[in-house]
Amino acid sequence: MESILLGTSSAFPTEERNHPSLYLNLNGKKILIDCGEGTQRQIRIAKLSPEIDYIFITHWHADHSLGIVGIISSAKMLKLNLPHIFGPKGTKKKIEELLNVFGIDAKISVTEINAPKEKKILDIDNFEVFAINLKHTIPCLGYKIKEKDRIKINKEFLIKNGIKEGPYLKNLTLGKDIEYKGKIIKAKDATFKLKGKIIAYITDTKKIKSIEKFVKDADLLFIESTFMSELKKEANLYYHLSIEDSLKIAKLARVKKTVLIHISQRYKNEDVIKEIERFKNGLNVELGKDYNIYKL
Secondary structure (H helix, E strand, O other): OEEEEEEOEOOOOOOOOOOOEEEEEEOOEEEEEOOOOOHHHHHHHOOOOOOOOEEEOOOOOHHHHOOHHHHHHHHHHOOOOOOEEEEEOOHHHHHHHHHHHOOOOOOOOEEEEOOOOOEEEEEEOOEEEEEEEOOOOOOOEEEEEEEOOEEEEOHHHHHHOOOOOOHHHHHHHOOOOEEEOOEEEOHHHHEEEEOOOEEEEEOOOOOOHHHHHHOOOOOEEEEEOOEOHHHHHHHHHOOOOEHHHHHHHHHHOOOOOEEEEOEOOOOOHHHHHHHHHHHOOOOOEEEOOOOOEEEO
16 A cells, blocks of 8 residues: 655645645555646656546545546546546536536546445455545545455464465465365464554544544544644634644544645744644654655
């Protein structure tokens, strides 16, 4: 599971930060979460594949969605597969209107989502994608990608019992007992469950209780941190999170690694880092930057 940040700014891009977008490579499936203005260029700079399988839009504010037309238009010209787009209610109409405005003849699959509670929206290969409604000024979604749990062979058990590795062990991973040299080897003794990794993406939203449950035990959390603590009232007024809010959520949810994104253009990196130190409370947390790569 590889994640590449393509944009970490909020409403206004800066010299260092593009509009929001996260690129995911899941065993060859290419995914974008959000697609702000300039995302195509970021993909090229990062030397990533321009062929996107899925785009998940959190909401239809311009800084999170202006790049979609460019992705579709380029895919058409390059004769690439067109992405399947997920987003909140109204996404289908907006895609149709955009294609019409720019005269793009393309059939785009669109799935609209309303998720008052956590909802599985896609099952692809070894991964499942979940969504939940956030609380912003317009309909907005948070997303979570979970690697499916896997059954693995316990190699220590094999060594201890003198069992040689071979293709016959596959049945054990399917929960089936096998016979080895006249002895029954039980699947429950020879295997263990490997928990799948979890990546969560939360932006733009007020601090609400459902977020904590949604991102619980995530291995990697990308979460908006638009404002510093001195502007907490503004954060609440504009339905955003402060850095303090984001880190409290991550702490309560026992997130393993937290990456702060959607940073206001008013702040310099060093200012944000100082604020992180002030509120991190033992967390493994860092300031997200464009082109940072995270592997699980």
